[in-house]
Amino acid sequence: MLSQIVVNIIIAASLYLLISKSFSIVFFTAKFFDITQAGIISFAAYFAFLFYKQIGFDFWLTVITSILLAASLGVIVEIIFYKYLQKVNADSLVLFITSLGIYIVFQNAISLIWGNSARSINAGEIKVGNEIFGGYITTTQLIAICTSIVLFIGSSLFINNSRTGKKMRAISSNAKLSYIFGIDYKSVLLCSYFIGSALGAVAGLLVAFDTGITPTMGFNLLLSGIVVVIIGGIGSDWGLIGGSLLLAIAQNLIAYYLSSQWMNAIAYVILILFLIWKPLGFSGKRLKKIEI
Amino acid sequence: MKRIRIIIYLFLISSLSFSCSEIHRGAIKIGALLPLTGSGALYGQYAKQGINLAVEQYNDSIGKNGKKIEVIYEDSRSNAKDGLSGFNRLTYMKVPIVFTEFSPVVMICSPAADKTKTILFNSGAQNPNIRYQGPYIVSNIIDANIEAENMAKYLISKNIKKVCTYVINTDTGVATEKTFVETFKKLGGEILLQERHSQGELDYRSTLTKLKKSDPQAVYLVSLVDESALILKQAKEINFHTQWVSYASFQGPEILKIAGSAADGTIYTYPSFNPSSPVAQDFAKEYFSKYSENPEIYASTFYDGVTFFIKALKAGNNSSEDILHYFMTHKFYGVTGMTDFNGKTWVDKPVEFKIVQGGSFRHLEGY
Numbered sequence: 001m002l003s004q005i006v007v008n009i010i011i012a013a014s015l016y017l018l019i020s021k022s023f024s025i026v027f028f029t030a031k032f033f034d035i036t037q038a039g040i041i042s043f044a045a046y047f048a049f050l051f052y053k054q055i056g057f058d059f060w061l062t063v064i065t066s067i068l069l070a071a072s073l074g075v076i077v078e079i080i081f082y083k084y085l086q087k088v089n090a091d092s093l094v095l096f097i098t099s100l101g102i103y104i105v106f107q108n109a110i111s112l113i114w115g116n117s118a119r120s121i122n123a124g125e126i127k128v129g130n131e132i133f134g135g136y137i138t139t140t141q142l143i144a145i146c147t148s149i150v151l152f153i154g155s156s157l158f159i160n161n162s163r164t165g166k167k168m169r170a171i172s173s174n175a176k177l178s179y180i181f182g183i184d185y186k187s188v189l190l191c192s193y194f195i196g197s198a199l200g201a202v203a204g205l206l207v208a209f210d211t212g213i214t215p216t217m218g219f220n221l222l223l224s225g226i227v228v229v230i231i232g233g234i235g236s237d238w239g240l241i242g243g244s245l246l247l248a249i250a251q252n253l254i255a256y257y258l259s260s261q262w263m264n265a266i267a268y269v270i271l272i273l274f275l276i277w278k279p280l281g282f283s284g285k286r287l288k289k290i291e292i
Numbered sequence: 293m294k295r296i297r298i299i300i301y302l303f304l305i306s307s308l309s310f311s312c313s314e315i316h317r318g319a320i321k322i323g324a325l326l327p328l329t330g331s332g333a334l335y336g337q338y339a340k341q342g343i344n345l346a347v348e349q350y351n352d353s354i355g356k357n358g359k360k361i362e363v364i365y366e367d368s369r370s371n372a373k374d375g376l377s378g379f380n381r382l383t384y385m386k387v388p389i390v391f392t393e394f395s396p397v398v399m400i401c402s403p404a405a406d407k408t409k410t411i412l413f414n415s416g417a418q419n420p421n422i423r424y425q426g427p428y429i430v431s432n433i434i435d436a437n438i439e440a441e442n443m444a445k446y447l448i449s450k451n452i453k454k455v456c457t458y459v460i461n462t463d464t465g466v467a468t469e470k471t472f473v474e475t476f477k478k479l480g481g482e483i484l485l486q487e488r489h490s491q492g493e494l495d496y497r498s499t500l501t502k503l504k505k506s507d508p509q510a511v512y513l514v515s516l517v518d519e520s521a522l523i524l525k526q527a528k529e530i531n532f533h534t535q536w537v538s539y540a541s542f543q544g545p546e547i548l549k550i551a552g553s554a555a556d557g558t559i560y561t562y563p564s565f566n567p568s569s570p571v572a573q574d575f576a577k578e579y580f581s582k583y584s585e586n587p588e589i590y591a592s593t594f595y596d597g598v599t600f601f602i603k604a605l606k607a608g609n610n611s612s613e614d615i616l617h618y619f620m621t622h623k624f625y626g627v628t629g630m631t632d633f634n635g636k637t638w639v640d641k642p643v644e645f646k647i648v649q650g651g652s653f654r655h656l657e658g659y
Contacts, residue, residue: 001505004530008497116330118494118518120525120550128531136530211494212522212550255498261461261490263498 003135005252011141011210013248014148015203019225020232020240021152022199025159026074028172028235029192032092033226035099036077037200039106041218044070044201045208046110049121067201074197075190077102083186103219110215120212144206151199156237158195168192172235220264227267231274233281242282246270319362320605322598323382323390323410325375325397332370332394334544335416335590339393340365341583342415342594349578350602361602368392372400383408388612391597393590395419395464402429411612411619413601415593418540420467423638428612430619430637432600432628433593436468436514439539439561442643443512444475446559446659452509452535456485458499458523459514468514468539484508489523491516496523500532510535517544521551528554535559540589543646543653555648559656564642565589565628575627589628596626 019041026034047066051057057065081102085095122140129136159165167188170178179185200222207217224247232243250270251263274281324343327336343363351360364385366378375397382390383404390405392398393416402425405412412429414422420437422429447455457472459465465488473483484506487499500523503511511534513520520542527536528551538560547555566572575595579587587595604618624631629641645659 001501004501004504005498008501011497012495111330115333117516117546118492118522118550120522126525126528126552126554129529131531138529207494211526212518214492214494216492217494252498256502259488260493260496260499261488 001134003133005135005256007132007135007137007141009245009248009252010145011137012252013244014145015206015221016224016228016244016247017152017240018148018199018203018206019221020228020244021155022196022203023222023225024229024234024240025155025168025192025199026196027229028159029168029189030078030082030095031172032095033099034196035096035103035219035222036074036106037196037225038218038222039103039110040070040074040197041200041204041221042110042213042215043073043106043218044204045121045213045217046114046215048205048208049114049119049213052121053119063205066205067198070201070204071194071198074193074200078190078193107215107219114215116215118212118214121208122210138210140210144210147202147206151202152237152240155195155199164188164191223264224267227271229281230271231278231281236282239282319360320610321362321364321385321387322601323366323379323385323387324363325366325368325378325382325390325392325401327370327394327397328365328367330367330369330371332368335393336368336370338588338590339391339416339594341579342587342591343391343598345575345579345582345591346595346598346602348582361605368394368397370394370397372396376400376404379404379412383410388610388615389413389601391415391594393417393594395422395462398422398429399425399463402426405429409612411616413597415597416590417464418468419464420471421463423636425637427637428616430616430633432597432631432639434563434641434643435638436464436539437471438640439643440468440472440512440514441475442561442645443537443539444472444479444481446561446645447476447510447537448479448481453481454484454508455481455510455512456487456503456506456508457483457512457514458487458489458503459512460516460519461488461490465514469512472512472514489515489519491519493519494522496526497530500527500530503534504530504532508534510537513538513542515541517541517546518550521546521549521555524551524554524558543589547648548651552651556650558648560646561643562646563589563593563628564644565592569627569629571625572627587627592627596624596628596631599626600624600631 023037026037044066047069048062051065052062081098082095085098129138159168167183170183171185171188175185203221204218228240228243228247231246232239247267250266254262254266326339327333347361347363364382366382368375368378379390379401389411391413395417398414398417401412405428406426409428414431415433418436420435422431423435455476457469459469476483485503487503489496513523513536520538524536536558538558540562542560543562567576576587603624604615607618609615609618620633620635631639645656646653647656
């Protein structure tokens with residue numbers, strides 16, 4: 001049974017890693033808790049349901065279209081709402097509340113279109129997973145773990161080494177100074193929204209093809225991602241890895257030894273403990289900020 | 293300001309014309325509070341089809357001069373909040389009876405039904421606590437307690453004595469689990485584990501791992517149809533093979549769509565429905581000619597409920613008090629067998645056992 005628990009932990013941790021990365025990319029540059037990301041995750045999953053199950057698209061066409069549409073949705077929200085609010089100097093609380101409102105609209109839209117019940121995209125024959133040291137893991141789950149790790153490393157490399165990634169880091173450090181140095185804040189912000197939303201969309205698809213979809217799935221996933229970002233420390237990749245593992249271990253052990261109904265509760269207990277005793281997370285580092 | 297005034301006038305005129313079109317003068321109005329949209333819409337559709345067929349048959353039979361029945365539908369969306377709003381709108385229209393389903397809706401509307409003396413006729417919800425809600429809340433479908441007792445007896449008769457329960461953490465789930473566990477233990481069975489899950493969960497692997505470790509002969513699963521399907525799918529994926537047993541809510545198209553072969557062999561209780569009785573055959577024939585599909589149990593229970601109400605009407609009962617008294621003092625033989633309240637607000641009808649076999653729901657031979 002231990003091997004099955006380990007398998008369950010790895011599956012959950014890899015997913016949290018991807019979600020936390022998607023959330024932290026947006027938070028990194030926009031500097032507020034963008035709850036709309038939860039709606040983007042759900043929409044990506046439902047887009048896949050629409051294209052794959054209802055319309056009958058090919059698998060890869062479904063994946064690409066769903067990710068592009070969901071990522072575009074993130075960008076559209078930024079252009080229509082956040083851009084305007086930032087123009088009128090709205091603070092992060094106003095942006096947060098707006099994002100919460102947009103998320104509720106998204107969730108209701110999904111409920112109205114597809115209903116509230118759980119749905120499954122994977123229509124193939126249900127098979128016993130592949131055995132690894134006594135634990136069982138399906139091929140979809142193996143793909144999900146690999147995809148999450150590859151995208152996590154890829155996006156980290158992009159932010160650390162690419163020209164756009166460096167601009168994102170510069171804006172995160174000091175937006176005004178970056179502007180003086182000629183960095184186009186708006187386009188970099190749009191880029192971070194696109195990448196963050198696309199990563200969230202991939203996470204949504206991975207869950208959709210592995211377990212199933214519900215209109216609230218995005219919110220539950222994003223909350224786990226936010227907890228990981230806070231306990232891992234903002235801006236630290238190792239912190240995110242440690243946070244994902246800690247959360248996945250805690251949740252799976254509590255589900256195994258107590259009840260699955262405590263899974264969300266334990267996430268918040270960990271969050272509160274970190275906020276009290278280690279508010280900067282595992283990494284313990286503040287983001288570098290260069291002042292003029 | 294002028295524009296606002298015009299909008300208000302237009303709104304008032306449109307509301308008035310809507311109200312006039314809604315109410316046919318002289319018709320007997322009855323309410324139907326069903327999930328017409330949302331996750332339970334499929335069950336709402338079954339119910340609506342059953343109700344419409346019964347009403348149509350009555351309206352056709354009375355001729356042009358008789359008082360027709362008009363059904364006013366409200367959408368409960370299968371949740372308590374919308375259910376109560378819908379019920380309040382129906383009581384405002386002074387309907388004597390409201391046909392409904394889904395436990396959260398029945399439970400939330402019960403106090404209002406008793407207060408307004410409106411009969412809340414439940415033909416779909418199986419929460420065992422519904423029977424204690426009050427004199428105006430009547431059910432012509434067996435509750436989950438009866439099914440749980442029957443399943444416990446069945447398992448013991450098959451020498452399955454080490455069982456786990458896995459239920460959804462709702463009123464229905466918890467109450468059904470309690471009855472099952474009590475009955476099963478009383479009959480000499482052993483409950484290895486009692487697990488619950490929240491509504492809307494997607495990942496059940498941790499709990500399934502725990503259940504697998506306890507190595508039960510069977511797992512009694514009480515959940516919504518979507519959740520049940522995901523549980524069976526994930527159980528197969530982690531190579532957890534056991535005898536899954538469940539109750540009536542298990543039967544739904546999602547089980548076959550989502551769980552597929554993982555659901556094969558699952559045995560569940562179901563309100564007894566004898567399709568070979570003449571009443572049931574006539575109903576099935578009429579139903580098929582109208583909707584081009586075979587009737588589900590919920591279409592049948594609602595059809596029976598409305599037909600029983602029509603019998604009460606024909607006997608000269610118009611007020612909700614008189615109709616309720618008629619229900620309590622008369623028997624009704626319908627599509628789903630004998631409805632005999634006998635002074636109670638709930639029925640005790642036979643239960644049948646069904647099995648998922650080769651991608652379809654079948655009657656379990658010998659039960």
